[in-house]
Amino acid sequence: MATKSPGGVQSVERVFEILELITDTGGEVTLSELAASTALPLPTIHRLLRTLVSLGYARQLPNRQYSLGPRLIRLGEQANRQLGTLALPELRRLVTTLGESANLATLDGDQVVYVAQAPSAHSMRMFTEVGRRAPLHNTGVGKALLADLPDDEVRAIVARTGMPTPTEFSIGTPEALLDELALIRERGYSIDEQEQEVGVRCYAMAVPGTPVPTAVSVSGPVSRVTEEFGTRAVPMLREVGAAIAVGMNAG
Known part of the structure; x- marks a missing residue:
């Protein structure tokens, strides 16, 4: 899990935690694998992923796994x-x-x-x-x-x-x-x-x-x-x- 910074913005820290977890798994990961690797609630992970996908920083693949997006x-x-x-x-x-x-x-x-x-x-x-x-x-x-x-x-x-x-x-x-x-x-x-x-x-x-x-x-x-x-x-x-x-x- 990513280390929380004193005075940091929690939502930003969570976004980068998700991106780093995707990276650490080799670039493709399921929602359940992300949930198993972090203490974040599943609805929070899903909400963050939807936002990242909409901005182009993550992609949802046809097999429903998530990968890093092209804007990165x-x-x-x-x-x-x-x-x-x-x-x-x-x-x-x-x-x-x-x-x-x-x-x-x-x-x-x-x-x-x-x-x-x-x-x-x-x-x-x-x-x-x-x-x-x-x-x-x-x-x-x-x-x-x-x-x-x-x-x-x-x-x-x-x-x-x-x-x-x-x-x-x-x-x-x-x-x-x-x-x-x-x-x-x-x-x-x-x-x-x-x-x-x-x-x-x-x-x-x-x-x-x-x-x-x-x-x-x-x-x-x-x-x-x-x-x-x-x-x-x-x-x-x-x-x-x-x-x-x-x-x-x-x-």
Whole structure:
């Protein structure tokens, strides 16, 4: 259940509680499932959903389940742009120090979406378009975010999305993924070992204490992004992540 804010407007808090519950279930939920997940009375949930549907912030599907509505897309896109603008100076600091491309990504449903990038000056570099969506299980940022989730939730996500293996190095089973996530939790960062693209390695780390799950990464060719590179990159990722978290939580 959403935490109530002192002095908050109860009806607004309830609306966002409903939206977050729909999001937490993977995007589609029945009225009874919502009622089981919150202390709100069923008539209140139904009234809030009718209002959200009429405004376009929720949809009622033919199977009578509810999902997030299309008007939320515009809000999310604008929020992502603002987050990218806020983070860009820190990403550029990563590039200046380490010499490789830096990215910021957020969790969006069962995928990551890249919201900002500072490219390397090298002609041969990792390139990811801002706005691109990617799987969680075979990207550095995605695995960093999955490591912050319980194993049961990780299993539910990959059950919904499947586990495509774009390269011979990609993780293809839930068991192998959970083993990898245990290692990430232990060391505090993830590595994409050519799992998205052969010849590209990525070091990534979750940004702590952010309103939306966020990760920062640095990527480049395996010839330059070596284990020695990683020893320099990890402290920088931690420092930059902390600075981005401060900016995201300001005000």
